[in-house]
Amino acid sequence: MSRLEIRDLAAGYRRRPVVSGVSSTVDTGGWLSIIGPNGAGKSTLLKAVAGLLCHTGDVLVDGRRTASLRRRERARTLAYAPQIPQLPLGLTVTDYVLLGRTPHLGPLGREGRSDLDVVDELLARLDLSHLAGRSLHTLSGGERQRTVLARALAQRAGVLLLDEPTTGLDIGHAQSLLDLVDDLRTELGTTVITTLHDLTLAAQYADELLLLSNGTPAAHGTPAEVLTPETLNTHYAARTTVLHTPNGTPVITPTRLDRPDFSGNPTPDFH
Numbered sequence: 001m002s003r004l005e006i007r008d009l010a011a012g013y014r015r016r017p018v019v020s021g022v023s024s025t026v027d028t029g030g031w032l033s034i035i036g037p038n039g040a041g042k043s044t045l046l047k048a049v050a051g052l053l054c055h056t057g058d059v060l061v062d063g064r065r066t067a068s069l070r071r072r073e074r075a076r077t078l079a080y081a082p083q084i085p086q087l088p089l090g091l092t093v094t095d096y097v098l099l100g101r102t103p104h105l106g107p108l109g110r111e112g113r114s115d116l117d118v119v120d121e122l123l124a125r126l127d128l129s130h131l132a133g134r135s136l137h138t139l140s141g142g143e144r145q146r147t148v149l150a151r152a153l154a155q156r157a158g159v160l161l162l163d164e165p166t167t168g169l170d171i172g173h174a175q176s177l178l179d180l181v182d183d184l185r186t187e188l189g190t191t192v193i194t195t196l197h198d199l200t201l202a203a204q205y206a207d208e209l210l211l212l213s214n215g216t217p218a219a220h221g222t223p224a225e226v227l228t229p230e231t232l233n234t235h236y237a238a239r240t241t242v243l244h245t246p247n248g249t250p251v252i253t254p255t256r257l258d259r260p261d262f263s264g265n266p267t268p269d270f271h
């Protein structure tokens with residue numbers, strides 16, 4: 001069970017408030033996606049929920065304040081993958097992903113067969129098996145991104161916090177990753193919070209969206225409730241058309257301004 005509750009959370013940097021007034025509950029196995037324009041405070045909110053940033057308000061998992069958890073217990077409760085990770089160069093992909101198993105290791109700190117099995121399975125699911133022995137600094141951007149996510153998933157925490165997990169991934173790898181996260185919530189009851197810029201993907205995978213605008217919640221609800229052309233225009237200054245798949249999921253398409261139609265007009269004289 002991993003029911004996540006955020007109560008009146010506020011956070012910022014050097015006394016400059018960036019995010020405030022955020023309250024939300026994500027049930028066990030639920031998926032909340034935080035959306036909003038650049039600089040709205042999405043990463044700041046996720047870092048605060050992960051306990052990596054000073055904040056006011058509370059974050060509770062199954063009724064327990066995460067701030068009161070010991071480090072190891074916290075790592076079993078919350079796994080966080082940052083948008084821009086600092087990688088310890090020199091490690092291989094396998095060794096790096098194995099670091100995600102640290103909170104589960106016994107007193108001698110040695111990984112066992114079950115830890116290696118978890119890692120092998122994740123490498124296979126994220127199309128990384130052929131890179132298992134490669135040094136991190138030789139990976140492409142998308143390979144590195146998938147490796148960082150594999151480490152977070154290896155933690156097998158009850159709550160997964162993923163900051164822009166599809167950044168730099170092609171459409172197929174992005175889909176495999178989100179499918180894998182979706183499977184974890186079905187199989188293990190993992191509770192998921194992601195930030196996502198791709199609103200169509202956010203609508204396809206998340207149960208609920210929280211739209212942040214200037215650091216405060218501007219809309220909160222199902223994808224169909226939040227993703228309207230009016231809301232996107234107000235908060236993103238974007239021109240969009242919202243289509244729907246046969247099952248009613250919104251598909252967001254940017255709409256280009258009309259261009260003058262020169263067909264039939266006399267050729268302009270540039271001389």
Ligand SMILES: Nc1ncnc2c1ncn2[C@@H]1O[C@H](COP(=O)(O)OP(=O)(O)OP(=O)(O)O)[C@@H](O)[C@H]1O
Nearest residue numbers: 013014018036037038039040041042043044045195
């Ligand atoms: N370490 C920091 N120190 C000071 N200000 C910061 C720091 N990190 C972020 N900020 C500021 O906080 C605000 C929110 O940033 P944040 O990264 O949370 O936004 P975001 O919604 O995730 O943006 P993006 O979509 O561009 O990734 C921005 O104005 C940003 O400049």
